Amino acid sequence: MGNINRAVCHLNIIGFRAAVAAQKDTALRGRPFVVAGATGGRALVLDLSPEALREGISPGMALAAAERLVRDLPVLAPDPASYAAMNREMEKIASVYAPIYENDQFGNLYLDLTGTARLFGPAADCASRILREMLERVGIRPAAAVAGNKLVGKIATRTIRPMGLIQIQAGGEPDFLVHQDLCLLPGMGPSLLRTAAVTGLREIGELACLSDGEAIALFGKHGRRLRDTARGIDDSPVVAAFLGERRIEKHLELAEDTLDFDVIRGALMFLAETGGIEMRGQKWGAGAVALGIVYADGVRVEGQEKLRRLCVTDRDIAGVAERVYLKAVVRRLRVRSITLTLGDLRPLGWSPDLFEIAEDTKQRKLQEAADKVRNKYGLAMLTTGAVLAASRRGPALALPGVSNA
């Protein structure tokens, strides 16, 4: 339930990328258009305008299918620079009213308005003022909800989207949630919805009524947590984290200095595995991968690659790390240690698989299975061939030798 003392304002810009595009190019306003990561047969719709939604296009749809629905459909490439600029503007406005705010960089802002009533009036009035400022200063119209926690706020903005304002009073959560469609519940993906449908569960209130035993029997070990979510229970704080501040660092001191690239490759994969599982455990993806390399003579070099798409799996992280390594290491000298930094961490969102090509989804599922095993039996229980082979080539890569940098 919402804590009676807490006031969290959730700002949800539905179709963030499309909203930014329309704000930038007024000719797009009122027209159906989509944002897609690429063109051609396998490209998928990443985002779309409300008008495109009305034409039957949906996020995750194949671009070719979308183009069949709307003739001469404008297709825009993602514009990360504009998204970042918009985020900075939104954060400027948020920071005036909220001592703590959380921004996932994709059109979701959580503002902790707890205790600000004396300064800015009741939370709903304050939210209204924030919305007006966003409209007047950056031309963006989010849906906004004031609630006792982030979860209820999120469901509330999904209820009223694409825009508007709603306040869920403390204690009013059960009445508000009871008849909402289950698909509005964060975390309810297609697979869980299918499971729910089999037993006739359609509304959040029906899920909230399940006993512990029923929830576990139906949804497995996460059933109870899912049931609690349906009850509006969420104690997670609004985390003050800003662009570029989140990062995970893993450091590996090689047991023996080495020039053997197969060993280095194994080391990079090992760092990717240790950093990756920690990152995914927090439901982040990396927007940048950096390496710090120390040669045998103590000289340090660094390299970094910023990514257009979030890097999630160990394989992806290691692949980027290898590229960075090859660019950064220019001396023919043995390497003593490597530090891998996963930076620009951003939330993965609720259903990232919606926007991925089939190959990615396969890799993600494989990664999830590997993570399950490692979380249960320990990291060393399951590793890749590259790491295993490297550790057998000599004493340089003696496992486990990784530490948090």
Added chain:
Amino acid sequence: MAKILIGTCGFYYTDWLGPVYPLGTKKEGYLSLYAERFNTVELDYTYYSMPKAVNLAKMLVDGGPGLGFSAKAHQSLTHKIDPNNWKAEAETYREAIEPVMQAGRLEAVLFQFPYSFHYTTENRRYLRDVLSCFQGVPLAVEFRVADWYTARMIEGMRKQGAALVALDMPDLAKLPPALDVVTAPFAYIRLHGRNAGAWWGSDEVARYDYLYNERELEAWLDRIRRIEVQADRILVYFNNHARGQAVQNAQTLLEILKRAGLGETSG
């Protein structure tokens, strides 16, 4: 820029003699005096008794050419629904409002459902059916219980083109959430006062006995500013009618909006 119209829920109150109408004013003179202050009124007598076209036609004259009307749907359509007869009642009501429609002075018909009207399959079906009897009429719907406020209902209102009424009322459990969502070409706002202590178990007068202060009304400025971006017209009605408080608050809000240079405001 949206046109913003501000008025009160009803105008025919004897306790307005003195605070609003000069003492000694005859009842027939209430409406013309009201129209000197405001450009819109929400008729509430149409809830208590089935309106007649002839009476409404007379009101068009009494109110003068500048007065627009919203009308509350009759109780047989919202509170005392007879499954066998409501369609006939809807037809009668629809015919009665025809003169106001013809004159182009009907702002909206308001369906205000009671607290006992819950989000059930049967009630949802009824809502769909009754609204469909009023094709071509601007409609507004007010619920008094929180369980109606679902994504499905909001989407349904958008499809129907009916305005979901934004409410100002006490912050009490089970009551609707504060909500500004535009679901029609026009927006409809009702301010019932915030008398939490008298909301339950008291009479109609005590429940709405509340005087908004300036700060509470100023908070509506931002809300109206945002709503006006999405709506052609915004109708604002004060229901805290005891001792003419609604009139006082409506005039204060008008002044606040005028000071802010907001839209085309008129009382």
